[in-house]
Amino acid sequence: MVRSMTGFGRGVTTTEQFRLTVEIRSVNHRFLEVTTRFPKEWMEAEVHTKKMLSSLVSRGKLDVSVHVKELSQQQQVVQVNWPLVNAYKEAREELQKQILLDEKWSMTELLSLEQALTVKVQETSKEEILTAVDQAVQQAASALIQMREREGQELQEAVVGFKTDLAEQIELIRKVADQAVQKYRDKLVTRIAELADISALEERLLAEVAIFAEKADIAEELDRLSSHFVQLDETLQENVSIGRKLDFLLQEIHREINTIGSKNQSVEASAAVVQAKTILEKMREQVQNIE
Incomplete structure (x- = not known):
């Protein structure tokens, strides 16, 4: 939970x-x-x-x-320091031989004897x-x-909702991914046509488009994102502390989205990447509160 x-x-x-x-x-x-x-x-x-x-x-x-x-x-107990009292008694008897003293000790006199009586509180x-x-x-x-746990349930629902929104943006990127290659080819054809005979440079054109297509290919990133989404769903069902694991998964998702943004320069994909990052940041804010 x-x-x-x-x-x-x-x-x-x-x-x-x-x-x-x-x-x-x-x-x-x-x-x-x-x-x-x-x-x-x-x-x-x-x-x-x-x-x-x-x-x-x-x-x-x-x-x-x-x-x-x-x-x-609390109950209090008075303890008598008998060795000390006996020592005081012997000293008093010695003094009585020289000085006239009362034979009996008063309670006041006993209480005045330093450390002869101690009061202790009975401890719990x-x-x-x-x-x-x-x-x-x-x-x-x-x-x-x-x-x-109550707040955790609310956080889980929020994270799942953001994950759904994020998956929609990734699916949009998947749909428009191939458009970038076609747009690059059309743009390249236009530029070459302005400079030379297009039929003579067809081989060069295909090579340039192939190079660009390889650089702009985001299939691996999309596959890894799909895997991360599955792990995210599984982690949210675990009955252990998952906060750090979720934070790590979101870091990996952010890395893949960044790579997609740098590879695919189409307007639609770029807009979806920006929206995906916004959603991801909201997810991270929620995950920071999860144990």
């Missing part, structure tokens, strides 16, 4: 502690480039996300935004984070791909 490279998708996962929202925006790019913005402590989840998206999308510039909203206060487990991220990214990626 043809996919566009532009799209948007959002996924939301809710746990007991937080609500996670993942948004993915994608635009055209020659290769696959994934840019993510995760909380600093979620490095493992960020790596997991990039790997997941790389397996789902082949081309495009993906911008992944992550928003985390806390739903409840890596497994819970990875599970939540995986679910949200899968949901966002699914919505993104669906949107890219």
Whole structure:
């Protein structure tokens, strides 16, 4: 199925502690480039996300935004640095021998002891984070791909329509291809008749016309164009990333049309070549959006 490279998708996962929202925006790019913005402590989840998206999308510039909203206060734990507290106790007992101090410590005094008490927030487990991220990214990626497929269908229809118009111009060139040789012969006959007896130069005339006919022959180019059109139709039915292949085919078609334009100088063929190039350029604009 043809996919566009532009799209948007959002996924939301809710746990007991937080609500996670993942948004993915994608635009055209020659290769696959994934840019993510995760909380600093979620490095493992960020790596997991990039790997997941790389397996789902082949081309495009993906911008992944992550928003985390806390739903409840995280549990806090006070830890006592017992070795340090005991060291403070021994120092206090030494001071008490010299200075009159209260026998009991007040809570204020304990809290004032540097690094004796530390408050730690119970962190969310890596497994819970990875599970939540995986679910949200899968949901966002699914919505993104669906949107890219819808736009891809429209692009496919546009490319097929332009291909039909292009084939009509090529068929017109095929019909008028032989006219160039006849017109050249008539023109050559007129010029020679002005200079000499035409009967005496018949052999030379045939040779000149034969040389011109060989130079103006576009049969091979027309055959290759027919082959390229068949490949174009087949490629549009493939279920893989086809953007680069289509771009290559259009380059080959452009090369053949250029060669036809340089070989066949008839007015009708020249006009058809110009029209064909115009159509081809529109096709390339559409193909640039295909994954």
